[in-house]
Amino acid sequence: FKTIDDMDLDGKVVLTRVDLNVPVDQGRVTDATRIEKIVPTVKDIQEKGGIPVLLAHFDRPKGKRVDSMSLKQIVPALEAALGQPVAFADDCIGGPAKRVVAALNPGDVALLENTRFHEGEEGNDQTFAASMAALGGAYINDAFSAAHRAHASTEGLARLLPAGAGRLMEAELKALDAALGNPERPVVAIVGGAKVSTKLELLTNLIEKVDHLVIGGGMANTFLVAKGIEVGKSLAERDMADTASAILEKADATGCQIHLPVDIVVAREFEAGAASETLPVDQCPADAMILDAGPDTVEQLRDVFGRCRTLIWNGPLGAFEIEPFDQATNAAARVAADATRDGTLVSVAGGGDTVAALNKAGVAGDFTFISTAGGAFLEWMEGKELPGVAALTD
Ligand code: 3PG
Secondary structure (H helix, E strand, C coil), rough: CEEEHCCCCCCCEEEECCCCCCCEECCEEECCHHHHCCHHHHHHHHCCCCCEEEEEECCCCCCCHHHHHHHHHHHHHHHHCCCCCEEEEEECCCCHHHHHHHCCCCCCCCCECHHHHHHHHCCCCCHHHHHHHHHCCEEEECCHHHHHCCHHHHHHHHHCCCCEEEEEHHHHHHHHHHHHHHCCCCCEEEECCCCCHHHHHHHHHHHHHEEEEEEEEEHHHHHHCCCCCCCCCCCCCCHHHHHHHHHHHHHHHHHHEEEEECCCECCCCCCCCCCCCEEEHHCCCCCEEEECCCCHHHHHHHHHHHHCCCEEEEECCCCCCCCCCCHHHHHHHHHHHHHHHCCCCCCECCCCCHHHHHHCCHHHHHHCEEEECCHHHHHHHCCCHHHHHHHHHH
16 A cells, blocks of 8 residues: 555645544543544645645444534644644535635645534445545545444545555554564464453454464453353353354364463452452352452463563453452553563554553553554454555555
8 A cells, every 4th residue: 555655745635534533521532642643644744745634533423413523622632732723624525624625725734524424424425425535636544443444534535536544554554464464473362351252253363363362351251161160250151152162172273372361360249449369260159250360370471471472462351440350451461561672572452441451551652552443453353354444455
């Protein structure tokens, strides 16, 4: 695919798809990470003489104008990140968009209203895409985190204008290739989260690609059940036990080593500060639930990380949002961060919960790459083609 470096942007209005789907509380942005990450793209387009006109979605208004989902509330945070005023058009097509775009000069930047206020966005409607395309002379997609959606602004536009990848898109693709596409081996993947059922495709894809697979969080309980280990009142999908067994067998056949907890932290209550105890994995009391992995499991991970060159991480190891059940996640994160700093491990993590957990552990900055994507990261790890990326490559 082309990048900003390969494209002639001089004097052109550059429709730039970014992801501004950021957490907002009462009209204020509470985490500006995604906004900060698009700054290099905006600046580099301006540097090449282009005028960036930003397109983005916010939330899921389902084709209707919903005032609380206006991108206008993002403008102050965007202006702060870019260090310049941002012109705002209250529609992404038609008169309002045309008027704002026509008034722009080199050096300026504009943001157009939520693309999802139009049904044509999610429907990837050609006429709608053409109305957006009419506003500019080139298209840059910098929204890797929305690239799993085949929408007009993520896919359709790439087929209507000279198209290329922005800096964040480039960085995401490079990091993911280093983690799973063409990684330094051995590779260890950590997959956590509540349910096996939502990560089935992910697990199936990973056992063919990685050398070690660490299974954590609630989904590990389903694997313990599959191995005939009692898990008391723990969250577990008992009806998925056969599927979990099949995954274990397949992993054996492909030479992927699966790592399950060897010790567990259990409690009777799922609340902050609940009385907890650490036990061997096969000793969960009938009236207790497993809420975290124990220190012996972390030691085992230290050994695995020490033998691997690449780590890809999606999903916490325990109920990290409630203390003290964040300890295994925090400790494993620190081990990974240390190995990354020492230069022995390339570490890539993605997904909302995972990034929140790494931030909470204070080590996100030490990882080689933290993806800004949630759903797109997961689909990419599942081995799926992302339409927004495919449209740039075709
Ligand atoms: C995200 O926040 O993961 C992306 O912006 C995609 O949002 P969506 O799940 O509403 O398509």
